[in-house]
Amino acid sequence: MQKCIYEKLRKDIILVNFTRLIYTLFFMIIDSLNGLERYWFAHKNFEKVYRFLKSHDLTRMEEGRYKIDGDTIYAIVSQDEGRQPEEAPLEAHDSYIDIQVLIEGDETMGWKDRSACNDETANYNTESDIVFFEDMPSVYFTLEPMHAVVFFPHDAHSPMIGNGTIKKIVVKVKL
Numbered sequence: 001m002q003k004c005i006y007e008k009l010r011k012d013i014i015l016v017n018f019t020r021l022i023y024t025l026f027f028m029i030i031d032s033l034n035g036l037e038r039y040w041f042a043h044k045n046f047e048k049v050y051r052f053l054k055s056h057d058l059t060r061m062e063e064g065r066y067k068i069d070g071d072t073i074y075a076i077v078s079q080d081e082g083r084q085p086e087e088a089p090l091e092a093h094d095s096y097i098d099i100q101v102l103i104e105g106d107e108t109m110g111w112k113d114r115s116a117c118n119d120e121t122a123n124y125n126t127e128s129d130i131v132f133f134e135d136m137p138s139v140y141f142t143l144e145p146m147h148a149v150v151f152f153p154h155d156a157h158s159p160m161i162g163n164g165t166i167k168k169i170v171v172k173v174k175l
Contacts, residue, residue: 027113027152027154027155028111028149028150028151028152028155028157029042029148029150030141030143030147030148030149030150031147031148032147032148033053033054033101033146033148035148036049036050036053036099036148036150037050039150042150043097043173045069045072045073045173048068048069048073049068049099049171049173052066052068052073052075053101053169053171058077058101058103058146058169059104061077061169062077063077063078063079064076064077068171071174072173072174073171073173073174074171074172075169075170075171076170076172077103077167077168077169078167078168078169078170079104079165079166079167080160080165080166081164081165081166082106082160082161082162082163082164082165082166083160083161083162084161085108085137085140085158085161088110088158088159088161089121089133089134089158090110090112090117090132090133090135090136090137090156090157090158091130091132091133091156091157091158091159092114092117092130092133092154092155092156092157093130093151093153094126094129094131094153095126095129095174095175096129096172096173096174097150097151097152097153097172097175098150098151098170098171098172099148099150099151099170099171099173100143100148100149100151100159100168100169100170100171101146101147101148101168101169101170102143102144102145102146102147102148102166102168103145103146103168103169104145104165104166104167105145105162105164105165105166105167105168106142106162106164106166107142107143107160107161107166107168108140108141108142108143108161109141109143109149109157109158109159109161110136110137110138110140110157110161111137111138111140111151111155111158112133112135112136112137112138112139112156112157113138113154113155113156114153114154114155114156116135116138117133117135117156118133118135119133119134119135120132120133120134121133121134133156135156137156137158140161
């Protein structure tokens with residue numbers, strides 16, 4: 001009996017360590033909304049996220065928070081005016097992966113490897129799972145509507161850069 005429990009525990013530890021290795025190997029993902037199904041293997045809940053996104057008309061979703069799987073997976077639809085790059089600080093998260101899908105507008109984002117960020121503006125806020133940096137992004141990219149970006153904890157990112165109104169959905173996936 002003890003040997004069976006030990007073997008199960010050992011397999012769970014190997015799986016957890018393998019999952020951490022996968023996160024370490026992944027960098028930000030940019031793809032179309034349809035292309036997100038290629039990344040189901042990256043996290044056990046990515047398939048749920050994909051199915052949620054594909055089963056809703058994102059253009060008709062109202063602003064607000066949507067439960068997908070309690071606090072494990074939830075989505076936030078927001079609509080706001082775009083910002084200038086200097087008004088969009090780099091941010092990063094420890095407890096959740098961000099899957100951001102542009103619904104309407106033109107959005108540019110900045111990215112920098114979090115390990116290269118040096119200037120935290122404040123300590124990590126555990127309640128809101130966020131830390132901000134004064135560093136400048138290493139690279140900028142622009143999303144088209146119905147395209148997505150996946151940010152892992154080691155991806156510092158500057159969202160909401162652009163002119164005009166930006167409507168997006170951010171799905172938070174607990175690690």
